[in-house]
Amino acid sequence: MKNFSALLSSQDEKFQNGTDAAQAFKQIAVQILENIEEGFFVLDSSWHYIYLNRAAENIYGRPAGDFIGKVLWNELPALRGTEIEENYCRAMAQRMAQQFEAYHGQLQKWLSFKVYPHSDGGMLVFVRDIHESRQLKETVRQSEEKFRIMAETVRAMVFTTDSAGECDYVNQRFLEYCGIPADGMRGKGWKKLVHPEDDPKTGQLWSEALESGQPYENEHRLKNRQGSYRWFQTEARPVRDTQGKIVKWFGCCTEIDDQKQ
Secondary structure, X not given: OHHHHHHHHOOHHHOOOOHHHHHHHHHHHHHHHHHOOOEEEEEXXXXXXXXXXXXXXXXXXXXXXHOEOOEHHHHOHHHOOOHHHHHHHHHHHHOOOEXXXXXXXXXXXXXXXXXXXXXXXXXXXXXXXXXXXXXXXXXXXXXXXXXXXXXXOOOOEEEEXXXXXXXXXXXXXXXXXXXXXXXXXXEOHHHHHEOOOOHHHHHHHHHHHHHHOOOEEEEEEEEOOOOOEEEEEEEEEEEEOOOOOEEEEEEEEEXXXXXXX
């Protein structure tokens, strides 16, 4: 921390009220950095660590004392030849800020980085552990891939939307029925299929489902590629993440025209 305070001392000339104001600024800055959620560390121009905050200690699983005064590449040799080294070196050599995500092999986790060169020749680095969110995204991607493979093999008209209810996928069966290209169904494009008499009810029920997070169920008429309408029962269910937040809706339309006649 003393070394970091020395770094802050180089900013003293910015204060008009003398050393008291400068000292107060140092204390506040360190206090803030020790309590932010992001990991933060400072490297000098020779790649020596001169400061790590508490969040950085948690990310790296070691106390700051293990790093202070030591060379980055000696403490984390597995970074050599990685995207992380490439971005660090670019920031140091070109004095340009870098922002990126990368897998840290030595820590076995995904991290996000924001790297800023500072005027003393070294770098300020903000780092965040994003491993859980990356794993969740990959799980969702794999689930969606499996879903789409399944969706293309069933006779039902299947669709998905994002959390806001904007359509982002319909299966081939759906496209064959309506005769509209996939891009034409995205967003709110599907609404053009709904019979004008059924549109107000369809919109209201869908809005209520999106607001409440409850399953959507409706019977309405949808226009086919020949321009005629047939009755369908449409259902959609929300998919939630580990925090209970809706991230997607999965639905299908089952024809019930014969039952309605």
